[in-house]
Amino acid sequence: MKTINKILKYSLIFLLGIVSYQCAFLESLKPPQIIIQIIEKFIRDSKGEFTYEQITAIKFNFYYETDGAIIAVCKYPTLVSPAVIELDFNVWEIQSDIERKATIYHELGHCLLHEGHRDSYFKDHCPTSLMNTYSTTEGCLKKYWKYYVKELFIYSGVR
Numbered sequence: 639m640k641t642i643n644k645i646l647k648y649s650l651i652f653l654l655g656i657v658s659y660q661c662a663f664l665e666s667l668k669p670p671q672i673i674i675q676i677i678e679k680f681i682r683d684s685k686g687e688f689t690y691e692q693i694t695a696i697k698f699n700f701y702y703e704t705d706g707a708i709i710a711v712c713k714y715p716t717l718v719s720p721a722v723i724e725l726d727f728n729v730w731e732i733q734s735d736i737e738r739k740a741t742i743y744h745e746l747g748h749c750l751l752h753e754g755h756r757d758s759y760f761k762d763h764c765p766t767s768l769m770n771t772y773s774t775t776e777g778c779l780k781k782y783w784k785y786y787v788k789e790l791f792i793y794s795g796v797r
């Protein structure tokens with residue numbers, strides 16, 4: 639009898655473990671608040687062309703083991719899986735607000751607007767597009783932010 643009680647006790651603990659693991663998993667599917675704020679800005683900047691649901695159909699994941707060379711990637715949707723934006727957590731942690739915004743906008747440029755890279759530069763060496771292969775400085779982002787947003791949406795024909 640004692641043994642059965644013990645087995646019941648441990649299987650209950652085991653079951654609770656599964657339930658709490660599943661809750662934690664479901665929780666992680668919702669993008670972090672800071673990404674939600676960027677998504678809301680992106681919707682406003684697109685003049686309401688996209689809905690929140692359309693954008694959050696894309697999954698946002700962090701990855702942790704990296705040499706820092708690739709700071710983010712859009713994995714395109716397939717017939718069996720939705721698009722995923724993967725972000726280098728170590729880089730994300732040290733990025734400023736505008737750098738994070740530029741990273742998310744760039745990846746949404748791939749995943750949502752289906753844009754490729756555009757690698758030209760102004761005379762001051764700032765890129766002419768957020769869709770440049772390489773991330774740029776905070777100075778360039780601040781100087782050209784309004785232009786970059788316009789360029790992103792005009793190029794894809796959204797506005």
Ligand SMILES: [Zn+2]
Nearest residue numbers: 744748755771
């Ligand atoms: Zn890219």
